[in-house]
Amino acid sequence: MAKIRDVAREAGVSIASVSRVLTGTRQVSNETRIAVLAAAEKLGYRTNYLASALRRQATRTLGMVIPRIANPYFIALVQMIEESAQAQGYELLLCDSTDDTDTERRRVRALLSRQVEGIIIIPCDEKGSAETVREALREVPVVSLDRSIRGIAMDQICVDNRAGIIAIIDHLAGKARRRLCFVGARQTVSTARERMEAYREYVRELDPPSAGRIWLGEFTVEWGEQAADRILADGSPPDAVVCGNDLIAAGIIRTLRARGLDVPGDIAVTGFDDIELCRFVEPAITTVHQPLSDIGAEGARKLFARIEGTSAPPARVRIVPRLVVRASSG
Amino acid sequence: MAKIRDVAREAGVSIASVSRVLTGTRQVSNETRIAVLAAAEKLGYRTNYLASALRRQATRTLGMVIPRIANPYFIALVQMIEESAQAQGYELLLCDSTDDTDTERRRVRALLSRQVEGIIIIPCDEKGSAETVREALREVPVVSLDRSIRGIAMDQICVDNRAGIIAIIDHLAGKARRRLCFVGARQTVSTARERMEAYREYVRELDPPSAGRIWLGEFTVEWGEQAADRILADGSPPDAVVCGNDLIAAGIIRTLRARGLDVPGDIAVTGFDDIELCRFVEPAITTVHQPLSDIGAEGARKLFARIEGTSAPPARVRIVPRLVVRASSG
DNA sequence: CTTTTTTTGGAAAACGTTTTCCAGGCGTGA
DNA sequence: TCACGCCTGGAAAACGTTTTCCAAAAAAAG
Structure with a gap:
């Protein structure tokens, strides 16, 4: 591979001149510029980023x-x-x-x-x-x-996870859903915690028992599928499931329908994030759009x-x- | 930020010794090793990848x-x-x-x-x-x-795109589908070309007219949706649509169902690639799994x-x- | 105890650039 | 004509490492 030294020799100028032409840091006579550019082109010269960045003390x-x-x-x-x-x-x-x-x-x-x-x-x-x-x-x-x-x-x-969850709960309340539950993920990331806490605190105002119905697993379709079965096994089912994200919602919808329930007829399900999948699942998922x-x-x-x-x-x-x-x- | 020089000074040894301890390229007395490691730790030294790679002439x-x-x-x-x-x-x-x-x-x-x-x-x-x-x-x-x-x-x-398309067509033929058509993407990438050519050539053996029913657009859901309408507008519809990839298949399925047709009852649809979406679309998409x-x-x-x-x-x-x-x- | 070999440490060169510093040439104004 | 400033070009230093080369010390062999 051609180095700047090779270009300089080929163009019959100094290394400094080549650098100046290529980086445009200082004016150079038209004559040398043309010679340098021609030589660089001919040799297929490409600046070595490592050397350049090291010297400039800037990597951009x-x-x-x-x-x-x-x-x-x-x-x-x-x-x-x-x-x-x-x-x-x-x-x-x-x-x-x-x-x-x-x-x-x-x-x-x-x-x-x-x-x-x-x-x-x-x-x-x-x-x-x-x-x-x-x-x-x-x-x-x-x-x-x-x-x-x-x-x-x-x-x-x-x-603002809290604002998102509140919007969801208000929406469900407006649809006359009363018995809610929440399916989210364990608290290793802030989004999981904030969404869960927002649910627990805000739903208490509407229906205190709902604040106790919380299942935590992972942000995956698989966990949603498992959670759906647990919800169904847990006495009288809720009429709406608020999910920590869309993947969980997709999993829940799939299992609920497989068990013969109607979504949203029997149970409404909501997601969070508004990933592309939401529009492909049937029924399409009500969710919170991430900005x-x-x-x-x-x-x-x-x-x-x-x-x-x-x-x-x-x-x-x-x-x-x-x-x-x-x-x-x- | 600490340089190797600073570590050397702190440890009271030469730059060379520091480098040797850190890269392990040569044996070093236990005494100096400990001094170097302690100094490096104390100063939070981190080797400058640019300088190192430049000198080693290897970036890995x-x-x-x-x-x-x-x-x-x-x-x-x-x-x-x-x-x-x-x-x-x-x-x-x-x-x-x-x-x-x-x-x-x-x-x-x-x-x-x-x-x-x-x-x-x-x-x-x-x-x-x-x-x-x-x-x-x-x-x-x-x-x-x-x-x-x-x-x-x-x-x-x-x-092997050809093998995949042949497997799809054989499968459809086995299900007694006779009037096929192909919806793919324009020929700017080899996969688009190979799948289309495989379809055209192989379907000719089963049903020559099907070899003429080819629609080309892009590898997207949107194109699938448009293509479905074109297929329906085109006289007597086929009983199976072979798609160039899964996204097109998903789009076609969505539009066909929106127009009141049953998939696969009225028309079978197949994809290619086996992306995750295939299992979420209803009905789930028959496809070719990419290895x-x-x-x-x-x-x-x-x-x-x-x-x-x-x-x-x-x-x-x-x-x-x-x-x-x-x-x-x- | 000497000679040879091995081990260890440091000075300095090298990697390929950019940029500082210096000098020569040239034009301009006095 | 001289003094001054500007433009251009080259030599060399610098960026932070790794590695070669050399020397000294230590160990092994005789």
Whole structure:
């Protein structure tokens, strides 16, 4: 592969001149510019990013760590960030933490080692990710998206889970549903906790017994399928199931129908997130639409502000989501 | 941030000793090892990947370019590759070409500039990607996955589209379906072309008129929805629709049912790829299961073989897929 | 006790750029 | 004509590592 030295020799100029032409950092006579460009083209020269970044002490690269690359919901956020990064002339290095705090730590360290100038993270554990983030924060700006981390002073952007759950419950109440229950995920991430707590506290005002009907498992279709059977086995069934996310809702709907029940006739089911699947399940799922564009855009804005050197105090932004009514809630 | 020089000073040894302890390239006395490790820990030292890779002239990094990061089907391949890379101690840089040959070229160049040691590409255009791949091939080994490129000597791993389509048609024939039609995508990628050609040629043997009933659009749900209406408007409808992929099949099923037809009672519909959605659509979609693990594993194996320096002639591997029968084909 | 071999540590070169610093040439104004 | 500033080009330093090369010390062999 051709080095800058080869280009210089081919063009009959110094190494410095080649660099100047290629980076455009200083004026160069037309004569040498043409010679350099011709030589570079002829040799198929390509700047060595490693050497360049090392010398410039700037990588113009951002790192992003998400819990699971196979989850389309996170990918939507990745695309927002990627777009903003491109617009600012930055590249994005994407990593998958596989929802594991050890892997997450390794990924963050790899990013820091690669001298990224900022990190966007969707932490995989409300508590377990704190130490990793703190470590990263000592070197570069870090912004968390979608899920928050406790006891750490940093920019955090997420959806207002409480507002979403309240909208769902109000909607169900408006449809004269009285006996509710909640199927969510165990409390390792903030979204799971916040949605559950919002349900428990808000439903108490409408129907105290409903506040006790809470099943916790994972944010998966499989858990939804299991949970449906447990709900049916549990004495008199509710007339509405509020789910922690859309996957759970899809699983519940599938099992309920397999057991001969009508959704929403017998039981209404609602989701959270508004993933694409919602429109394909039958009946289509009533859910809370995540303002992904806003979350992503705001996250990128905050991160770049830090990179520029803002000293504004770390802020926790909560974006209010929109209710999407479909067939599953009657 | 602490440099190796700082660690050396803190530990009271030379820079060389620090490097030797940290990389383990040469034996070092226990005394200095302990001093170095303590100093590194104390200062929170982290090796600068840029400097290290530049000096070593090795990045232990692979690049991967896929047409669309939002497509779960490609992500499954990414995960296979990522796994193999990790196993070999390599990291993976993932890029999205947004199905555009210009972006694809930019991404490939960025990867080469970052000195990746090999590239895995799912090309976005059967012809338009050729020049980009040729350029990359001059510097590092390149392997294509899932889609092939014409007129280029390189390792290419893909599913045997022809075998898949034949399995589908045989299956439908076994269910006494006689009037078939095909809904696929326009011929910019090899999979679109191969599936269409396989249909046209193989169906001719069973029912020549069916070979003429071909609609081409895009690999999307939306195109499936439009295509369904065109099929219905086109005189006497077929009794089975063979689709170029699952998304098209999902769109067709949705529209057919919306128009009051029964699937598979009136018309059978089949897909290709076996994406997760297949099991959620009603009726669940009969399709061809992509051997993604095999494709990914074989691709990684081939790439690493090249990186090791094999001089075996470039091979084109075609993996035979499996038919998955579900409700949509009756 | 000497000689040879092995082990360990440090100085310095090297990786491929960018950028600082310096110098020569040239034009301009006095 | 001289003084001054501007434009351009090259030499060399710098970025932070790894690794070669050399030397000294220690161990082994005679």
